[in-house]
Amino acid sequence: MDVIVLGGGLMGTSAAYFLAHRGKSVTLVDTGPIGAGATVASFGNIRRTGRYLPQLPLAHRALGLWNDAEKLLGQDVEFRATGHLRLIFDPESRADMRRFAQDARPWGLEIEELDATDLRRRFPGLGPDAIGASFSPDDGSANPRLVAPAFAQAAARMGVEIRPNTQIRSITHSDAGFAVDTSRGRLQSPILLNCAGAWGKDIAARFGEDVPLTTHGPQMGVTEPLPYSIKPVLGEWSQGHGVYLRQVERGNIVFGGGVTRTPVNPDPGHATVNPASLAQQLLGLIRILPALRNVAVIRQWSGCEGYLADNLPVMGASGTTPGLFHAFGFSGHGFQLGPGVGDAMAELIATGICDTPLAPFDIRRFAV
Incomplete structure (x- = not known):
């Protein structure tokens, strides 16, 4: 296995899909049903207006994927570019x-x-x-209840193992990579992608990367x-x-x-x-x-959403642990970004670089 993805919301499922598209073998784990966290609580807004300006390249990337969503996923997730x-x-x-x-x-x-x-x-x-x-x-909306399951189903057709309702008992790191002990057995991989949403803070903290995240509901x-x-x-x-x-x-x-x-x-x-x-x-x-x-x-x-102190997400490589990557804390405005986040993280993990600038979202901005 090349990558373990933690989190079955829109970020995690789209990342798993695009990683598989790049030829990576992936297992995705979520403690609950797929798409049942912040994704399903979302309004479904595909909005670029009013965003933090350095986030716009990621928003543009995402919009292109929303326009191709039905073709990519093989089903209609009710994306409509109604403005x-x-x-x-x-x-x-x-x-x-x-x-x-x-x-x-x-x-x-x-x-x-x-x-x-x-x-x-x-x-x-x-x-x-x-x-x-x-x-x-060119903006619009999509159905939050459909999109994460659609990405998961498309990823599964490409060979991704999807494990919903799976409890995580421990996560350890060594020179060999990551070992994740779950209620359905142990997973091992050189790369771990933290897309755990409101619970991403807990995953990051295990590796010495505490962030000022609070949880709220819309x-x-x-x-x-x-x-x-x-x-x-x-x-x-x-x-x-x-x-x-x-x-x-x-x-x-x-x-x-x-x-x-x-x-x-x-x-x-x-x-x-x-x-x-x-x-x-x-x-x-x-x-x-x-x-x-x-x-x-x-x-x-x-629904339970994670908000960081500066209202910007964490995206990119860990500052402490080789092979660990983060994409969480989207502070109530992540739905539009979702496919772009998954695609960008897959590119970063697969190639070591990302065409979309991610520096403003680096977890090391919270390091003391």
Whole structure:
């Protein structure tokens, strides 16, 4: 075996797939079902607008793979490039948007600014109080419930051994490589890839690489189905926690944001929503889409996400242990990056270099 991947979310399953595509033999281990952690709790946003600028090359790489996802995976994971529309309600947020658009242009992202008249003409019924919006037409959304299992299934067809619901009892390192003792036997490999999400901190700490990671859960919900009419993903430029929503083709409105995320104990990692926050979320949603005023919310959910102190992920080689690699802590904005993360980590592991710059995400930035 060439590589052991720890973690069966989008990062781990896509990394396993792209490693196999590069001819590596891989075993993937997860303590729970595939895709049942932060991936399944995700909103499903394929968004480049508002990102940390040095992250845009990785986001561009990921978007190319999202566009090819159905061909790569052999199934539809409901990626739709319907655009990302972000409404503006005050002059300060408009200044933020314009500053980001100008700064992002050299990084290869073009954002269209809409004034209030353009917004009403092109997207009637949205944000009656909005003074404008930004529009990124190539972005969109995908189904978080489908994508990690799809990558795992595609990887399995290429020879990857997928081991869900497998407890990790110990991890050791020697000159021979890594030995991972699990509830289903011992695995040995010269390379270990840590894609354990909110639990990635614990794996890294075993090798002397502690990071300032905390665990929180998003406040997500979905409404009853409505006639399908809203194609772009909707959000807002906000000085605080902005709301966001999208309509799936079956008609339901999926929404999140607008409130502070709730703390989650990573052991056992069972996240719960705060029902008291729903009213605040709904007020923000109605500001964007007044037609939701009399619509029923049929379900709420959350999940365990890992947030690093600087809200940037850890990606790249370990600073202490040869053969150890990390890709975790995506701080609530990793879904869009997922396929790009897997592809980039596979390239780095297989060749020793990566065409996409990863230096800003090096774990050694937290070394003391």
